[in-house]
Amino acid sequence: MDGFGIRIExxxxxxxxxxxxxxxxKEVNMTVAPGEVVGLIGPSGxxxxxxxxxxxxxxxxxxxxxxxxxxxxxxxxxxxxxxxxLRRDRIGFVFQAPYLIPFLDVTDNIAxxxxxxxxPNAASRSRAKELLEAxxxxxxxxxxxxxxxxxxxxxxxxARALANQPPVILADEPxxxxxxxxxxxxxxxxNRMARQYNTAxxxxxxxxxIIPTFKRIYHIRDGVTHEEAGEGREIGD
Amino acid sequence: xxxxAGRDILHSWGKFVFTGVGLGLLIGATLTMAGVYRGMVDxxxxxLSNSGADIWVVQKDTLGPYAEPSSLRDDVYRAIRGxxxxxxxxxxxxxxxxxxxxxxxxxxxxxMVVGFEPGQPGExxxxxxxxxxxxxxxxxxxxxxxxxxxxxxxxxxxxDYTVVGLxxxxxxxxxxxxxxxxxxxxxEAQFLKDNDAIVNERARTAANPGLNRPGVPGLLxxxxxxQTTSRSVNAVLVQTQAGLSHEEVAEPIRRWxxxxxxxxxxxxxxxxxxxxxxxxxxxxxFLAILAVVSAAIxxxxxxxxxxxxxxxxxxxxxxxxxxxxxxGMILQQALGLxxxxxxxxxxxxxxxxxxxxxxxxxxxxxxxxxFIAVMIICTIASTLAIRAALKVDPATAIGG
Numbered sequence: 001m002d003g004f005g006i007r008i009e010x011x012x013x014x015x016x017x018x019x020x021x022x023x024x025x026k027e028v029n030m031t032v033a034p035g036e037v038v039g040l041i042g043p044s045g046x047x048x049x050x051x052x053x054x055x056x057x058x059x060x061x062x063x064x065x066x067x068x069x070x071x072x073x074x075x076x077x078x079x080x081x082x083x084x085x086l087r088r089d090r091i092g093f094v095f096q097a098p099y100l101i102p103f104l105d106v107t108d109n110i111a112x113x114x115x116x117x118x119x120p121n122a123a124s125r126s127r128a129k130e131l132l133e134a135x136x137x138x139x140x141x142x143x144x145x146x147x148x149x150x151x152x153x154x155x156x157x158x159a160r161a162l163a164n165q166p167p168v169i170l171a172d173e174p175x176x177x178x179x180x181x182x183x184x185x186x187x188x189x190x191n192r193m194a195r196q197y198n199t200a201x202x203x204x205x206x207x208x209x210i211i212p213t214f215k216r217i218y219h220i221r222d223g224v225t226h227e228e229a230g231e232g233r234e235i236g237d
Numbered sequence: 238x239x240x241x242a243g244r245d246i247l248h249s250w251g252k253f254v255f256t257g258v259g260l261g262l263l264i265g266a267t268l269t270m271a272g273v274y275r276g277m278v279d280x281x282x283x284x285l286s287n288s289g290a291d292i293w294v295v296q297k298d299t300l301g302p303y304a305e306p307s308s309l310r311d312d313v314y315r316a317i318r319g320x321x322x323x324x325x326x327x328x329x330x331x332x333x334x335x336x337x338x339x340x341x342x343x344x345x346x347x348x349m350v351v352g353f354e355p356g357q358p359g360e361x362x363x364x365x366x367x368x369x370x371x372x373x374x375x376x377x378x379x380x381x382x383x384x385x386x387x388x389x390x391x392x393x394x395x396x397d398y399t400v401v402g403l404x405x406x407x408x409x410x411x412x413x414x415x416x417x418x419x420x421x422x423x424x425e426a427q428f429l430k431d432n433d434a435i436v437n438e439r440a441r442t443a444a445n446p447g448l449n450r451p452g453v454p455g456l457l458x459x460x461x462x463x464q465t466t467s468r469s470v471n472a473v474l475v476q477t478q479a480g481l482s483h484e485e486v487a488e489p490i491r492r493w494x495x496x497x498x499x500x501x502x503x504x505x506x507x508x509x510x511x512x513x514x515x516x517x518x519x520x521x522x523f524l525a526i527l528a529v530v531s532a533a534i535x536x537x538x539x540x541x542x543x544x545x546x547x548x549x550x551x552x553x554x555x556x557x558x559x560x561x562x563x564x565g566m567i568l569q570q571a572l573g574l575x576x577x578x579x580x581x582x583x584x585x586x587x588x589x590x591x592x593x594x595x596x597x598x599x600x601x602x603x604x605x606x607x608f609i610a611v612m613i614i615c616t617i618a619s620t621l622a623i624r625a626a627l628k629v630d631p632a633t634a635i636g637g
Binding site: 049052053056084085087093102111112116144160 | 238244248249552553558562
């Protein structure tokens with residue numbers, strides 16, 4: 001593994017104070033290399049969503065250190081100033097449902113991120129089209145989200161996550177609503193994109209269909225992560 | 238950067254346009270209310286301008302002839318003509334009444350009958366059809382809004398008058414169109430009683446020993462003659478000599494003739510600030526209520542539309558969209574809705590204004606002020622939705 005895309009060391013998250021305090025994350029350690037796709041699995045209430053929110057810079061961990069590439073994001077109570085810019089420029093999100101913006105066409109759904117980051121419209125749209133071609137939905141560039149199939153919408157959502165070339169993508173149950181074939185297709189795409197754009201991908205999932213495809217899995221139980229080797233089943237490109 | 242508000246409007250344009258049309262009709266009603274007030278003020282000013290007078294001489298201690306009843310003897314104008322600075326002075330009468338219009342299927346028209354002396358102040362300023370009154374009796378000039386046409390006959394009290402001319406924008410301060418007839422006819426119409434009343438009055442006078450003295454021949458006839466003839470008018474309209482201030486001429490009339498004399502500025506004050514003041518307050522209240530209702534509607538619509546986009550807003554926030562971009566999107570939508578509403582309102586008001594029975598004056602200045610008010614109202618109304626949007630937790634986009 002050359003370097004890392006994201007590294008978490010001894011991350012903890014406590015909700016509330018005193019007698020009502022709940023330790024959602026007790027000890028989280030995780031390292032994902034650029035171009036690698038890892039699974040994050042665990043039962044309900046184990047802290048998956050809290051971890052995802054911490055990784056996504058939506059909530060702040062109580063303690064621990066998180067590094068994206070060479071940049072320290074959190075370090076025992078210290079955090080970088082602009083978390084919004086961090087989410088916009090350095091973290092890609094793929095949700096359980098695509099959550100595309102219904103009033104923007106497919107190209108602009110993707111181009112919006114570079115535009116928000118201050119990129120010119122033409123360059124942003126060019127980047128969007130490049131991603132759509134890479135994800136085999138280039139022919140749907142001018143379509144509205146409502147005109148796409150579920151699989152196409154999820155591909156566009158992946159393209160959106162890649163729009164600003166983030167070092168890490170957080171995928172929250174991206175295959176939950178899909179059948180086996182489509183679920184594996186999404187994982188195949190995530191693997192290909194991770195390699196192509198040198199992005200670390202963390203897939204939070206319950207989905208038994210896709211768990212065997214990961215080479216490495218982080219299992220979280222009661223707020224503590226355990227690294228396990230995955231089957232790494234070949235699913236092709 | 239693309240316009241998120243613009244794209245959202247285009248995406249759901251039907252909802253936006255229909256909401257804008259609904260709001261526009263409300264704004265149209267608001268602009269029309271303002272136009273009704275402007276029309277009342279304009280009617281008052283036109284009434285004063287068209288009278289051709291610089292000074293109105295009326296009964297002492299009254300606000301006549303438009304705001305209060307005023308009665309003067311019809312020879313007073315001679316004395317006034319002799320006053321310094323007076324160029325012309327003429328009697329005039331005003332009588333608001335219902336007349337029949339339309340032949341067999343006649344309908345009542347409320348008019349102000351004006352008695353005037355041809356060639357003197359009080360005459361209609363211009364005609365749009367026909368000719369001026371040339372005979373001493375039974376001819377009339379009518380405002381086009383009365384509905385009368387040339388050659389038509391108007392029944393006023395006991396006499397019929399032939400319409401020989403038509404004029405325009407000659408209305409009372411209450412907006413009733415005017416009918417001009419010769420002064421003598423107007424005096425008779427205003428003060429002359431019907432035949433039965435005259436017979437009764439004569440009998441009553443004859444039965445009064447103080448008025449019917451055997452030793453004074455001709456006394457009873459003189460008294461009865463005075464009872465059946467009218468020697469009263471409502472006002473004397475005065476034109477001043479060039480170069481003199483109106484107040485300079487009015488003051489000696491008040492002082493020496495024991496009459497009330499109002500200058501143009503004072504008469505305008507009476508009409509605008511006193512006569513239509515209550516109506517203006519009424520309209521002001523309507524405008525205030527309509528503004529509040531408009532604000533509530535815009536706030537409700539924008540708030541509802543924003544709540545319908547909570548998930549999208551959460552995603553936008555999660556992917557790092559700045560709060561000002563989201564607030565700007567909502568504000569632009571509110572302003573867009575206001576703009577559509579204003580355009581629809583302005584067009585609606587212009588379309589339906591001519592059908593109002595009273596003059597509706599839609600001034601560009603009012604439209605501009607209305608537009609600014611709509612934009613301010615929309616801005617204020619959007620704050621509720623912006624507040625709701627900014628409170629959305631970006632974490633809601635992440636499951637769990």
